Amino acid sequence: MLRDIIFVTLLIIIALALSYLTYLGGLGDLPPQDIRLIARSYLNLTYNQGVNWLWAASPEAVTAIVWDYRGLDTLFETVVFYGAILAALTVFRGVSKLPDRIVSVGLSVVVKRTMAIVTLAILTVAASTALHGHLTPGGGFQGGAIASVAPLLLIVVFGKQLFVEKKVSYNKLLTLRNASLGLLSLSTVALLIYGLATNEIGYIFQNQAKALSTLSYPSHMLDVPLGGTLFFLNVFEFLAVTSGFTLVFTLLLSSEEVILKEFEGEEYGY
């Protein structure tokens, strides 16, 4: 009881301290009257053909910041993300090799048919979010997160053996994930490699032509802005996120006996 009183008092103090800091102007004018200078330059440059050595060829400023202006940040964020998935896969390393003993018949016919339609809708929305990431809000991460809901629901509705029957194996998903990551890394250095091969100047993470480099990804395709690297990075990220999440979900939904067998260990592991 005393513990709870102490906690509550501490938290009231935290809330009051934060409010006082805000009152003193810790966040600047509230509500903000105008956007910051750096935001103005991003918005000005992102689709400004008049300054085409600094533009990102994408009318969507957020994606342009994520994959172009601050692209290196996002690359290392991707590394952290895949590190975490890799850690989860390592903890379950033995589970993937064992055949799952659970044989479920899934849910009723009504749910199964509905799920088949819903799966199509989920995948369509996901693909649209990922492929239009450089035009409208969205992108590879968001599309991937939406798409990975589909396998999760499929496992619950149709049973775990669906993936075995359809030959969607652990190794195939892992290969897809690694191939997407490889292509993602390659598209960030593609212009640098091309530049080295043809003896021209190219940069890491180069999207459009710069002041000293004429190399450029295509800015338009069939009259629609393509955003250069943004489109390719979004697509590869979409594939990588989808396959990575599907991997972890299939492992997390393994039957208890299989996981316990892996976790029983050799000694008292307290």
Added chain:
Amino acid sequence: MDIELVKFMFILTVMSLYLNFAITLYGVVAKVNLVKKLIALTILQDTVNVFTVLIGYRLWRPGLILQPPALTDMNPTPEIIKDFVERSVDPLPQAFVLTAIVIGLAVTLFLTTIVLHVNYHFKTVNVDEIGGMKRRYIHEEAV
């Protein structure tokens, strides 16, 4: 709509986010159930994300046309871009939040795996009980 009302609602939102922050922090620290801790942590993440997006907000004023807040012309003239910069909110916090959401998702997945592991190992997700088990085990070892 009155501008004073808009300002009041903004301050109210900021305060409610601080309150949410405090409550979820309480959940993370004080709850003994690991799953409840995890849920509180995800709500804490979302609170911070909403707060970050809120910082990029731009105050509506009477006479300011904010719609649409996006670039709709695919061959924009300098005037259209200038207009767009005047309408749009700050995109940088949104880009940061995107990063934070992805990292948060990865952390949540990893923590879920660990909680599952703990549950299989100790048959409970109550941290007090797990602590008691460990104390008993060390005591038995010593005796």
